[in-house]
Amino acid sequence: MTKxxxxxxxxxDEMYSLPGLVRYKPTAKYSFSAGIAQTKFLEGLKxxxxxxxxxxxxxxxYVPPRAFCEYxxxxxxxxxxxxxTGEIHTAVISYISTFRQRMxxxxxxxxxxxxxxxxxxxxxxxxxxxxxxxGITEEDVISGKAxxxxxKPRWKPENERTGSVTxxxxxxxxxx
Amino acid sequence: xxxxxxxxxxxxxxGAGITLFRRxxxxxxxxxxxxxxxxxxxxxxxxxxxxxxxVIGTAPDAFDGIHLNGEYLADGSGGFSKxxxxxxxxxxxxxxxxxxxxxxxxxxHCKTVLAVAEEKMSPAHPHPQGVFAYIWDPILERPLGPNLxxxxxMEMRRYMHKCDAKKEDIALVSVKNKRNALDNPVAQAAxxxxxxxxxxxxxxxxxxxxxxxxxxxxxxxxxxxxSENMARRVTDSPVWVEGIGFTLDNTHWYNRELGFPRxxxxxxxxxxxxxxxxxxxxxxxxxxxxxxxxxxxxxxIEGLMLARPCEAPRLLKEGWFNRSGELPTSPSGGLLGVGNxxxxxxxxxxxxxxxxxxxxxxxxxxxxxxxxxxxxxxxDLMQAGTVIVLGN
Ligand SMILES: [Zn+2]
Numbered sequence: 001m002t003k004x005x006x007x008x009x010x011x012x013d014e015m016y017s018l019p020g021l022v023r024y025k026p027t028a029k030y031s032f033s034a035g036i037a038q039t040k041f042l043e044g045l046k047x048x049x050x051x052x053x054x055x056x057x058x059x060x061x062y063v064p065p066r067a068f069c070e071y072x073x074x075x076x077x078x079x080x081x082x083x084x085t086g087e088i089h090t091a092v093i094s095y096i097s098t099f100r101q102r103m104x105x106x107x108x109x110x111x112x113x114x115x116x117x118x119x120x121x122x123x124x125x126x127x128x129x130x131x132x133x134x135g136i137t138e139e140d141v142i143s144g145k146a147x148x149x150x151x152k153p154r155w156k157p158e159n160e161r162t163g164s165v166t167x168x169x170x171x172x173x174x175x176x
Numbered sequence: 177x178x179x180x181x182x183x184x185x186x187x188x189x190x191g192a193g194i195t196l197f198r199r200x201x202x203x204x205x206x207x208x209x210x211x212x213x214x215x216x217x218x219x220x221x222x223x224x225x226x227x228x229x230x231v232i233g234t235a236p237d238a239f240d241g242i243h244l245n246g247e248y249l250a251d252g253s254g255g256f257s258k259x260x261x262x263x264x265x266x267x268x269x270x271x272x273x274x275x276x277x278x279x280x281x282x283x284x285h286c287k288t289v290l291a292v293a294e295e296k297m298s299p300a301h302p303h304p305q306g307v308f309a310y311i312w313d314p315i316l317e318r319p320l321g322p323n324l325x326x327x328x329x330m331e332m333r334r335y336m337h338k339c340d341a342k343k344e345d346i347a348l349v350s351v352k353n354k355r356n357a358l359d360n361p362v363a364q365a366a367x368x369x370x371x372x373x374x375x376x377x378x379x380x381x382x383x384x385x386x387x388x389x390x391x392x393x394x395x396x397x398x399x400x401x402x403s404e405n406m407a408r409r410v411t412d413s414p415v416w417v418e419g420i421g422f423t424l425d426n427t428h429w430y431n432r433e434l435g436f437p438r439x440x441x442x443x444x445x446x447x448x449x450x451x452x453x454x455x456x457x458x459x460x461x462x463x464x465x466x467x468x469x470x471x472x473x474x475x476x477i478e479g480l481m482l483a484r485p486c487e488a489p490r491l492l493k494e495g496w497f498n499r500s501g502e503l504p505t506s507p508s509g510g511l512l513g514v515g516n517x518x519x520x521x522x523x524x525x526x527x528x529x530x531x532x533x534x535x536x537x538x539x540x541x542x543x544x545x546x547x548x549x550x551x552x553x554x555x556d557l558m559q560a561g562t563v564i565v566l567g568n
Contacts, residue, residue, distance in 0.1 A: 124433045
């Protein structure tokens with residue numbers, strides 16, 4: 001292939017000085033309903049409880065709850081309270097915000113595999129949540145000590161809870 | 177083809193085209209689509225009159241900043257007044273485009289299909305990472321203020337834990353692919369770098385540094401696919417589509433083991449079954465696994481069963497995946513080296529197999545003789561797997 005390839009590269013300055021360059025910022029705004037199953041979950045958070053839902057057919061307990069079992073394709077209505085404890089499946093240290101600004105203080109986030117019936121230890125899938133971690137250090141994440149660590153939710157004070165995933169401040173080690 | 181499904185026509189790729197991949201290109205998305213489409217047609221020795229149907233791929237509209245981007249791209253892609261469809265499975269789109277083109281021809285509906293993928297990420301301002309904010313679940317994820325890189329970092333961290341892999345083992349993918357890209361005339365991020373360069377580049381979300389990640393890009397790629405009769409008429413060296421597979425997992429990515437990509441494995445099994453491949457690690461000669469992040473290439477090599485789970489880092493270190501190795505991966509330079517205009521990057525991988533299987537890859541041609549290759553892309557929230565097996 002010795003041919004010339006199409007495409008005209010622009011340096012940053014060249015792009016921003018192009019004739020006719022249009023700048024546009026969308027102003028769309030949204031309000032999302034949480035739906036049938038997740039509303040139960042959010043109501044539970046407000047009361048300081050982790051709520052899952054059990055499939056009548058396969059017995060899996062789903063967190064976050066959904067209205068139907070994706071495996072069995074049957075409706076799920078049996079909501080159950082879980083202890084909220086679990087273990088860290090993965091954890092990372094973020095130095096950047098959503099829009100890629102450097103953060104003043106790095107944040108540790110990851111996945112919690114919750115204690116829930118309906119799964120074996122070897123199951124590929126599990127009940128779990130994506131959240132922040134506190135009470136563990138950057139070194140715990142890097143060394144791998146954090147993975148498998150037992151954790152529980154640290155709740156916001158009751159009068160500050162709004163029925164949001166942020167009613168849990170973070171997951172923290174069980175022993176602390 | 178030892179297919180388990182009924183097809184009206186065997187399908188071949190008979191032409192390919194590609195634009196430069198760059199951080200910013202002057203051309204509009206439809207101009208880029210046109211350039212790639214025209215080059216693919218010229219390469220096949222055909223004109224638009226010879227094309228029955230058009231398949232277009234482009235990732236979220238939010239990057240190009242144009243709603244209904246498929247319709248917008250239709251004329252540039254040659255779809256004017258023809259049966260034209262856009263397919264979309266996030267980052268998996270680039271390989272979904274030739275998969276969809278395959279079923280257009282295999283079903284007997286079209287004899288020739290122009291398959292075009294385009295992405296222009298430079299309009300998103302000040303950085304396309306902001307656009308990714310809207311892929312997260314609005315109720316359970318967005319309130320935590322995630323950045324897209326978080327999810328990759330989480331998967332990479334889990335993979336490192338499960339496989340006892342170190343950051344320096346994984347950085348070797350970036351070193352290999354950027355080096356391979358030095359021989360690719362359209363590449364944006366070709367470089368001779370060391371593992372140390374990767375480890376000392378800007379730390380974004382531990383364990384991910386900047387050079388673990390492919391760049392932001394503009395670009396387009398295109399293929400011409402044809403039925404067996406048509407293909408034999410236009411070329412002496414058609415490249416056959418021997419197998420395709422695509423599957424989708426749910427959006428609850430935090431409800432599953434992140435150390436192994438089930439979403440890729442299921443798609444690979446479908447594609448291999450169609451191609452009559454039982455031992456992919458022996459029967460595949462060259463591979464283009466999707467590598468938007470360096471660990472992803474290893475993760476996907478294992479999902480594609482080109483190595484056993486957790487075996488890829490060791491094989492990489494031994495040179496197994498080099499161009500001169502037993503099973504070269506990303507000889508194109510991959511997304512890490514060539515660039516990542518999302519849908520176009522996936523299609524670039526299929527185009528690279530086309531060139532490799534026709535021995536037209538020039539300085540990028542792998543050392544060993546090649547009969548069969550596999551290309552793969554992944555997309556959405558650790559969900560979509562798209563796999564295609566080609567043979568000569
Ligand atoms: Zn069930």
